[in-house]
Every structure is written in C-alpha cells, then in structure tokens.
Amino acid sequence: MRKLITLFLVVLIMTACKTEAKKEVTKEAPQEQETKKENNFPAELTEVFEKHGGLDAWRKARVLKFKVNGQEHTTDLPTRKAVVKGENFSLGYDGKEVWLNPKDSTAAKMNPEFYYNLYFYFYAMPFVLADDGIVYSETAPLEFEGVKYPGLKISYEANVGVSPDDNYYLYFDPNTKQMAWLGYTVTYFSKKPSEQFNIIRYNDWENVNGLLLPKSITWFKKDENGVPLEPARDPIVFEEASITEVPLADDFYSKPKAE
Known part of the structure; x- marks a missing residue:
C-alpha cells in the first residue's frame, strides 16, 4: 500500500511540474511574438531610425516639447496626450478627447482634432x-x-487614427540613410483616398538629447510627375526643442477649468 501511495505522489508531482512548465512556456510565447512585431520593419527603415538616434532611445523618451510659429507644443510620447499653447488660444488631447479653451476666439476658428x-x-x-x-x-x-x-510608402490599417486613408512617402539619402523628403496626402476633410500629395524637404537637422530631429522643414512645389522643383514658401522653423524621460502630471493635459 505504501508503494502505491509513493507511486501516486511521484506521478502527481511529475504532472504538476509538466503543468507548470506549460504555464511558463505560455507566458513567454506572447513576449517573443510582441518583440517580433515591434521590430518587424523594412531593413531600409531600420537604418533610417538608427541614423536618427535609434528606436530604443525614442521609446525611452517620455515628453517632447518644441515651439513653432510662436506656439508651444508638448506631447506625451507613449500616450500621445498633447497640449498646444499660443498667445491667444490653447487646445489639446487628454487621452480620451480633444479639447479647446472655450474662451479663446482664435481656437474656435481651428479644427482642434x-x-x-x-x-x-x-x-x-x-x-x-x-x-x-x-x-x-x-x-x-x-x-x-x-x-x-x-x-x-507608409499606409495604415483600417480604423487606425482619424485618417486611416492617409499615405506617407519617406525618402532618404542613399549614402547616409538620413531622412531627406516626406510626401504625404491629406484625407481628414474628404474622408476619401487621394492621389494628390504634398512634398516637404528635410535637410536641416539638430541633435536633441541624442535624437536627430528637424530644425526646419520646407514645403516644395512639384511638377505633374511629383518631382520637386523649388521651395513653395519660407521654411517652418522649430525652436527650443527638448526631450525628457520624466512624465508630466496627468492634469497638465486636461482642459482648463472655466473661470
């Protein structure tokens, strides 16, 4: 009888070990798949990311700030919460909805979303x-x-963002792998795919906490074949850029309370 009990306990322990091993494998498998998905980029794009400081550094960053056209833009990178502050307006995204300051007449003329x-x-x-x-x-x-x-060419899966029919075209220097041009379409207002695209030249960069980000960008005119011709306007200049790994308080991105 003792032998039977001993045998039963051995089998029970072995079964438990096998079950535990299966549980461990089940836990690890999704992590491996997730890593694969995160790094499943075209080789050329990976080289561009590396030239600009690398995705590891980008993913460690938390808050990105810069000024453009006299406005201060602040974005929480993991959540994409954001606040835009100008002289006469403020608007933002609190993680659930886009808001604007109801007392600002300038903001009312914009489409905050x-x-x-x-x-x-x-x-x-x-x-x-x-x-x-x-x-x-x-x-x-x-x-x-x-x-x-x-x-x-960069396109989006259905129902991704508010304009999933947008397309982007990233062009890079064949030798340095540094980003050089961006083509893009705008479908937010029409809600329909478009073959009409704009082109921006990226040739003015600066190092911001280890990441190579644009100091200015220039929209270009193009011919009927989409070939850039000459600048269409003065460059858009970005100033006072910073990146930190320290998050801001959640209420920073909240809609201001009415006074």
Whole structure:
C-alpha cells in the first residue's frame, strides 16, 4: 500500500511540474511574438531610425516639447496626450478627447482634432513611422538635383487614427540613410483616398538629447510627375526643442477649468 501511495505522489508531482512548465512556456510565447512585431520593419527603415538616434532611445523618451510659429507644443510620447499653447488660444488631447479653451476666439476658428498633433507628426519624423497599425511597401525613388532618394510608402490599417486613408512617402539619402523628403496626402476633410500629395524637404537637422530631429522643414512645389522643383514658401522653423524621460502630471493635459 505504501508503494502505491509513493507511486501516486511521484506521478502527481511529475504532472504538476509538466503543468507548470506549460504555464511558463505560455507566458513567454506572447513576449517573443510582441518583440517580433515591434521590430518587424523594412531593413531600409531600420537604418533610417538608427541614423536618427535609434528606436530604443525614442521609446525611452517620455515628453517632447518644441515651439513653432510662436506656439508651444508638448506631447506625451507613449500616450500621445498633447497640449498646444499660443498667445491667444490653447487646445489639446487628454487621452480620451480633444479639447479647446472655450474662451479663446482664435481656437474656435481651428479644427482642434486636426490641429493638435499636426506639427508633432511633421516634427517627430521619422520615428512616428514606427507606430502600430502601419503597412510598409515599396515606392519609386524621388530624384532631385541629380540625386535619387530611395523611398518607402507608409499606409495604415483600417480604423487606425482619424485618417486611416492617409499615405506617407519617406525618402532618404542613399549614402547616409538620413531622412531627406516626406510626401504625404491629406484625407481628414474628404474622408476619401487621394492621389494628390504634398512634398516637404528635410535637410536641416539638430541633435536633441541624442535624437536627430528637424530644425526646419520646407514645403516644395512639384511638377505633374511629383518631382520637386523649388521651395513653395519660407521654411517652418522649430525652436527650443527638448526631450525628457520624466512624465508630466496627468492634469497638465486636461482642459482648463472655466473661470
């Protein structure tokens, strides 16, 4: 009888060990899949990220600030909460909804949902092209002044963001792998795919806490084939840029209370 009890206990312990081992494997598998998904970028795009400081440094960052056109833009990078403050207006995103200060007449003329992260996306290139829900594909190179810039087309899965039909075209220097041009479409207002795209030159960069970010960007005119011709306007200049790993208080991104 003692032998039977001993045998039963051995089998019970072995079964428990096997069950525990299965549990451990189950826990580890999703992590491996998640790592694969996060790093599943085209090789060329990975090289561009590395040239600009690397995704590891970008993902460690928490708060990005800069000024443009006299406005202060602040974004919490993991959540994309944001606040834009100008001389006569303020608006932002608190993680649930976009808000604007009801007392500001200037803000009322804007579309806050469209505007609150508009300059952030232009400024945070190329790193925002590592966001979830992106589909990468090949596109023809862009040629300017005798140089052919290889490119990638960036589109979005259905129901990603407020404008999933937007397309971006990233072009980079063939030798340095540094970002050089950005083509983009705007579908927010029409809610329909568009073949009409704008083109921006990125050729003025600065090191911001280890990340290479634009100091200025310039919209260009283009011909009927999409080839850049000449600047369409003066450059947009970004100033007082900073990146920190320390988050701001949640209420910083909240709508101001009415007085």
